[in-house]
Amino acid sequence: MSGPLPELDPIVHGQLRLALLSLLANLDSADFKWLREKTASTDGNLGANLAKLEEAKYIAVTRKFIAKKPSSQYRITSKGRKALTGYIAALKTLLGDSL
């Protein structure tokens, strides 16, 4: 082995959070319903994981009302993009080490 094992970001490591960041990395923005549909998750689970990503400032949220109903638009921040890139690089290093 060439060096110490890379640290994996525990916030990105959660399966649903990784899915969310990967989806948002290729979009300008997406709303709650669309993310729920793509990740096949429940409202509660999705909401909790989005809140965790928002708390870490990996995603930003814009809340507005459409036809008197609340609608949240999510987008990845530059900090979130950097964290995702670092996480994927770390996974690839780990995979390389295990081969």
Next chain:
Amino acid sequence: MEQPGPAEVLTRLRLFEEMTAAGRRATERWGWSFLLWGVGPLIAMLWEARGPYPALAWPVILVLCVVMNGVVLKLRGRRGHAVPMSMRSVGAVWTSTGIAVLILAVATVWSGASDFRFLYVALFALAAVAHTASCVILKWFPQALTALAWWCAALAACFVPAARLQTLAAAALLAGNVGFGAWLTYKERSRPA
């Protein structure tokens, strides 16, 4: 954090790739918009030429088109959607073109300018510019053909007799907006959600 085993690492990488691809596949559906802004002006032209109260034709139809456009966008927002990266640039192109068209049309009518040929050339060229910019951003060949149709119309508007300008506008709307909008709607309907 405990290091994951090779199987979990592979699962994570696969998930990343799948979700990245799903994000890239997200597309907006815009065929209806081209159809609306192709059929709307054609109805206005027909109404102005043959219908009652011809002075009302353009204001009424344009207001209706703007309202319908807004309603569809609102309804889409309710269903849940994602905005692809390219949409911001394409949206900027069409918004600025729309504003330019509105200012030119209103200014020409308001100032009482008698030479409508220049207005037609400018409107056709603006449509051509928007389609060209959009097709370059989206790397979308069919839209390049639409842009070509509008460039040809802009050139032709410099030479055709004044009495034929309306016919040229109708042909350009049919080929440039209605034709492209119908094709796009068909493609969007046959695409999985």
